[in-house]
Amino acid sequence: MDDMNQSWSQQRFSRRQAITAGTGAIVTGLAGCISSEAESNDDETVAVASFFSFYDFARNIVDGTPIRVENLVPTGLHGHGWEPNASVTKDIIEADAFVHVGTGFQPWADRAIQTLEDDNVDTQLINAREGVELVDLAATLDPEEEGVGEQQGKDPHFWLDPRRAKTSVDNITEGLVELAPDQESALRNNAETYKSETLEQIDQDYQAIFDAAERDVIQLAAHNAFQYIGVRYDATMHPLVTNLAASGDVKPSDITDAKEVIEENDINYIANGVFEARKPAKQLLAETQVEAYFPVTPYAGVREDWVENNWGYEEIAYNINMPTFEAVLGNKQPEEVGPDGWAEEWRNFE
Missing domain, CATH: 3.40.50.1980 (Nitrogenase molybdenum iron protein domain)
Structure with missing residues (x-):
């Protein structure tokens, strides 16, 4: 050489x-x-x-x-x-x-x-x-x-x-x-x-959901990843995990803050990250008026069944995030949002 x-x-x-x-x-x-x-x-x-x-x-x-x-x-x-x-x-x-x-x-x-x-x-x-x-x-x-x-x-x-x-x-x-x-x-x-x-269609449909809401506060049993939804559609996102990583710890003060948000805003449903722990959400179910948690994701990963169904950003928006936002904002009852059987499949999911 x-x-x-x-x-x-x-x-x-x-x-x-x-x-x-x-x-x-x-x-x-x-x-x-x-x-x-x-x-x-x-x-x-x-x-x-x-x-x-x-x-x-x-x-x-x-x-x-x-x-x-x-x-x-x-x-x-x-x-x-x-x-x-x-x-x-x-x-x-x-x-x-x-x-x-x-x-x-x-x-x-x-x-x-x-x-x-x-x-x-x-x-x-x-x-x-x-x-x-x-x-x-x-x-x-x-x-x-x-x-x-x-x-x-x-x-x-x-x-x-x-x-x-x-x-x-x-x-x-x-x-x-x-x-x-x-x-x-x-x-x-x-x-x-x-x-x-x-x-463009996703943007319009998100906008319609938030425009129809009487409440502008969402409690998330998830990490600090959803601020851009709030910024774009004029809503306040309250994450339970206050750092950027989905693996962050939940402190007792975080639970206390979430309880106050739930009570002050008369919240019956909260959003939980699909790829995050369920324990904090279950604690809020046990200790507050919250009846159920439903899924959200920042499009950062996919489940096996999503891959099998060839879901992308669009499908996840319509099958996961949008139905949950409608439910947690109080626009509709969980049984009225998403595709058939959505609420039964995702209510307090494991």
Whole structure:
């Protein structure tokens, strides 16, 4: 191999050359001479995503094109708190593009990006958060939380707002067009359709639910992830877990605050995170007037049955979040919302 004295850290490796270095080398830094014969002949274009919402946006954008999109977060896990093993970096290096949420939200993704940059691997980085206007962290946030990456003190959960989600669709589209310029027309058409039909309709339907409500307060037995819904539709979200991570602890003071909110606002139903603990919600059922809890999710993960039914952001909005918001706001009784059998399936779900 020519010029053995040349610094490998300054050379640019293709993804599939990098894979031949082995998982350990991928994580700690690429080293040694790598033969060009290791280059794969696989011409398939693959984009991997660090978070379910952006995976779903991307797969709608690439519909009908040769580009394949994969979700890196395993089924049944929450995309924020998940910490994968080293093999995920190999998956990213092997892909043509990596769709991520920006810095400071998923530490494992930040580390993977740093590895790509340090070793000059040519996996394209697509930041779904680029140019999105973030709001300040909720006043209820645990003071130990610092916010998102370079935008300290900001709430990262912007994709819950369908209008801000459109900016992510634009970001992902631009990245994919750069990756596959021969598919530009299809990618842009798909993106415009998804924004104008799907996200616009979700926005309108959310707005109708909150406009119809006499109450503007929602008690969440969930983590601090839903502020953007409140900001967009003029409602107050009271999370039980006051930090950004779904795995956060519930303190006695949190339960006390929730009891006061429930009593002051005459709340009969609360919302519980699908991928979060049930115990705090059950405590509120036992110690307050609350009759039941129903599901909400920040689109950060999927259950096995959702995957089997090919649910994405749209289906989760209509089958999980919207019915729950209607019920907890008091617009309708739980039996009157959602698809047939929804209330029976999701009332005090395990």
